[in-house]
Structures are given as structure tokens and as C-alpha cells.
Amino acid sequence: MVCLICGQDRQERMTFRTLLSADSSPGFCRTCREKFVKIPQGHSCRLCGRDLGLMDEKFISGSVCTDCRRWEKSGGNGCFGRNIALYSYNDWMKEVITTFKFRGDAALAVGFRKEFRAAGRKIIGKDWRTHWERLRNGKHHPRETCVIVPMPLSGNRLKERGFNQAEVLAELIGEPVVPALCRIGGERKQSKKNRRERLESGENPFKLDEAFSEVLHGTKVLLIDDIYTTGATLRRAAAAFERADPKCVDSLTLIHG
Ligand SMILES: [Zn+2]
Ligand SMILES: [Zn+2]
Numbered sequence: 001m002v003c004l005i006c007g008q009d010r011q012e013r014m015t016f017r018t019l020l021s022a023d024s025s026p027g028f029c030r031t032c033r034e035k036f037v038k039i040p041q042g043h044s045c046r047l048c049g050r051d052l053g054l055m056d057e058k059f060i061s062g063s064v065c066t067d068c069r070r071w072e073k074s075g076g077n078g079c080f081g082r083n084i085a086l087y088s089y090n091d092w093m094k095e096v097i098t099t100f101k102f103r104g105d106a107a108l109a110v111g112f113r114k115e116f117r118a119a120g121r122k123i124i125g126k127d128w129r130t131h132w133e134r135l136r137n138g139k140h141h142p143r144e145t146c147v148i149v150p151m152p153l154s155g156n157r158l159k160e161r162g163f164n165q166a167e168v169l170a171e172l173i174g175e176p177v178v179p180a181l182c183r184i185g186g187e188r189k190q191s192k193k194n195r196r197e198r199l200e201s202g203e204n205p206f207k208l209d210e211a212f213s214e215v216l217h218g219t220k221v222l223l224i225d226d227i228y229t230t231g232a233t234l235r236r237a238a239a240a241f242e243r244a245d246p247k248c249v250d251s252l253t254l255i256h257g
Contacts, residue, residue, distance in 0.1 A: 003027070003032055004028055004111045005029075005096055005099070006029060006031070006032055008029055010030075011029070026113075028111050036090075037051070037093075039051040044063075044085070045060075045065040046064050046082065047065075047068035047071070048068050048231055049228065050085065076235060077235065078235060078238055078242065079238050079239070079242055080231075080239075080251075081248045081250040083234060083251045084119065084253075085254070086112070086119055086254055086255070087254060089255050089256065093257070101161075104162060108165075109165055109169045109172065110168065112169075112254055116169055116252075117172050117174060120148070120175075120222070121173060123146070124148070125144070144220060144247075146220040147220070147246075149170075149179070149180045149221055150167040150224045151181070151223060151233070151237055152183040154183045154184070154185065166224050167224075178215070180215075181206050181207070181208060184205055184207055204236050205236065206236055208244060212244070216241060216244035216246050217244055217246065218246065222250055223238065223249060223251040224253075226253060227253055227254065227255040228253040229257055234253075238251075
């Protein structure tokens with residue numbers, strides 16, 4: 001098997017199990033894989049999922065980072081609950097993302113299939129551990145439904161890129177994906193506005209497709225995106241769900257950066 005990044009042979013022993021498993025191949029070789037920095041789930045910000053080990057202690061209080069405290073104080077969370085992220089944004093991740101963008105290749109996300117799938121299934125309670133606990137505890141009540149929604153791109157961006165990375169990631173979880181959000185208008189570069197300006201301009205580029213309103217009522221929503229940066233985009237998307245009155249809106253991103 002060939003590494004999706006460097007193209008070298010991955011030199012991994014193939015067995016029937018690895019061939020048939022949904023959790024293996026395609027992927028990255030060991031050298032490439034080891035340069036990604038995984039976020040330790042036991043030591044990440046409870047609200048945005050960033051690696052607390054990479055932060056100065058003075059920016060952390062009660063396993064929450066200062067950015068998230070600021071969101072709490074400003075009342076900007078709305079129905080947004082928390083984000084879980086799998087990798088930190090380091091130079092290597094940046095390089096790899098640029099390469100894949102240049103190639104116009106959707107496969108980057110696919111290379112993280114095993115990890116992303118496992119994380120997604122755990123959040124929605126479809127992993128083997130949750131199954132086993134349910135069996136052991138003899139819980140027969142119906143499980144809570146959780147709806148997986150990918151973050152949409154605007155029509156222009158989609159045309160430019162040819163695919164939506166968030167959609168590719170969402171599909172990796174292996175459960176039905178609900179395209180409940182759409183993105184209207186052009187996307188203005190985030191960097192052109194500062195954080196305050198973005199918060200103050202009330203325009204929300206995300207709209208809920210009314211057809212899904214009923215399905216979403218009282219459910220848990222899991223938004224999927226490639227990267228959590230300031231958290232503003234995900235919170236805006238979450239706000240678009242408010243009318244459908246879901247139980248909560250959380251998110252899962254491949255990267256925190
Ligand atoms: Zn490689
Ligand atoms: Zn945080």
C-alpha cells in the first residue's frame with residue numbers, strides 16, 4: 001500500500017483482516033503519520049478540544065482555555081455545546097493540507113478514516129464500548145438519536161474546490177449524514193474582519209433547511225468540520241439550528257488550529 005502523502009510504500013503487513021476492515025487502508029506511512037500531533041483527549045479543553053498541554057497554565061482554568069471563557073462571558077455560545085478535535089495544527093499539518101489543496105485531492109480526510117470514524121462513533125454512542133455497556137447494564141430504552149451534519153461550503157467555494165472536506169469527513173463515520181445546513185452568499189475572508197466585528201455584524205451565512213426542522217427537534221446535532229479556528233463559524237452554524245430546538249449542538253473537527 002502506498003502512503004497518501006509521500007507516495008512511499010507503507011511497508012505494512014497485509015492480512016485478510018486489514019484488507020477487509022473498514023478501519024484500515026487507505027492511509028499514511030508511519031513516518032508521515034508520526035509527524036501529526038494528536039490531541040490527548042484526557043487533557044484537552046472541555047469546550048473547544050484544544051490540547052491544553054500546548055498552552056501556558058495561566059491560560060487555563062478548570063480544563064477550559066481562556067478563549068472559551070471569553071465565549072462564555074460574551075454569551076456567544078447560544079446552543080453550541082462543545083467541540084472535540086483530533087489533531088493540533090502544526091507545521092506538518094499545514095504543509096500536508098497545502099499539498100492536498102494544490103492537488104485538489106479529497107483523500108487527505110480519507111487518510112484519517114480510522115481515527116475520525118472511531119471518534120465520531122464514540123460521540124454518537126455507536127462504538128463497541130457503548131454497545132457493551134448498554135448490554136451489560138441491560139438498558140433497553142431507545143438510544144438518543146444524534147444527527148450528523150457537515151458544515152456546508154458556499155456554492156462558489158464548492159465549485160472552486162470540487163468537494164466539501166467536511167462532507168467527506170462526515171461520511172467517514174459510517175452513519176447517515178443529514179445536509180441540514182446551507183450557506184448563503186459569498187464567504188468573506190474571516191481575516192478581513194476582527195473577532196468583534198464578526199460577532200457584531202449580525203448576518204448569519206448559515207441557514208437551516210426547513211425540511212429537516214422536524215427531524216432535528218429534540219435531537220443531538222453533531223456538526224462536522226475540518227478545522228476549529230476561532231470557533232465563530234461553528235457557533236454561527238449552531239445558531240441556525242435554534243429554531244428547530246435541538247437538544248444540543250456539538251461538533252467534531254479533524255484539527256484544532
Ligand atoms: Zn508517507
Ligand atoms: Zn477552549
